[in-house]
Amino acid sequence: MxxxxxxxxxxxxxxxxxxxxxxxxxxxxxxxxxxxxxxxxxxxxxxxxxxxxxxxxxxxxxxxxxxxxxxxxxxxxxxxxxxxxxxxxxxxxxxxxxxxxDYSHHLSLFVDLVIENDLEIAFEAYTVITNMSGKISKEIADKESEKLKRAMLEADDQQKQLMHDLLDFLPAFERGIEPQTF
Missing domain, CATH: 1.25.40 (Serine Threonine Protein Phosphatase 5, Tetratricopeptide repeat)
Incomplete structure (x- = not known):
């Protein structure tokens, strides 16, 4: 296109x-x-x-x-x-x-998809997030981190691992992430 x-x-x-x-x-x-x-x-x-x-x-x-x-x-x-x-x-x-x-302006939606959907969709949303680049504010990182921490209390082990990985990823995203090159 x-x-x-x-x-x-x-x-x-x-x-x-x-x-x-x-x-x-x-x-x-x-x-x-x-x-x-x-x-x-x-x-x-x-x-x-x-x-x-x-x-x-x-x-x-x-x-x-x-x-x-x-x-x-x-x-x-x-x-x-x-x-x-x-x-x-x-x-x-x-x-x-x-x-x-660049879907970084929709980070919250993709975090919600990780939290609220089955493992297949959650993994796809996780992949979108971990391929984002740029920089997010501390407020956004904190808000999404809190959302993930609350969701982890009720998540199954596989989704909990995805959420845990995102909790590790968000501080790096806050500092700024360069686009991936392949």
């Missing part, structure tokens, strides 16, 4: 995405990878939610995991928060760490 395109949704592309013909829909998804824009993200997430086709779902997930447009961040966050997409939440959270965009 590109950043320079306008945010206008092309009706032909929209119809192709919703096509009953799998090849047509997959071709439209592939074209969006090359020349789409963030405005298509809600449409793709809805298609991820409604499609029964595993190939279409896989292609959409790959596209979301490879996004590089920061204007897609609020759209993905909205979908993660939307109960309608609870069945897609693990994939959406996974796409956040895979696409490498």
């Amino acid at each position: 590109t950043k320079e395109n306008s945010n206008r949704i092309d009706k032909t592309t929209l119809n192709r995405l919703k096509s009953e013909n799998t090849d047509t829909a997959i071709e439209a998804i592939s074209e969006l990878k090359e020349k789409g824009h963030a405005g298509y993200v809600p449409i793709l997430i809805e298609l991820l939610h409604t499609s029964d086709n595993p190939e279409i779902k896989s292609r959409i997930f790959r596209l979301l995991a490879e996004l590089k447009q920061s204007d897609a961040i609020p759209l993905i966050i909205d979908a993660i928060e939307n109960k309608k997409y609870a069945n897609e939440r693990q994939q959406l959270v996974s796409a956040c760490w895979e696409n490498g965009l």
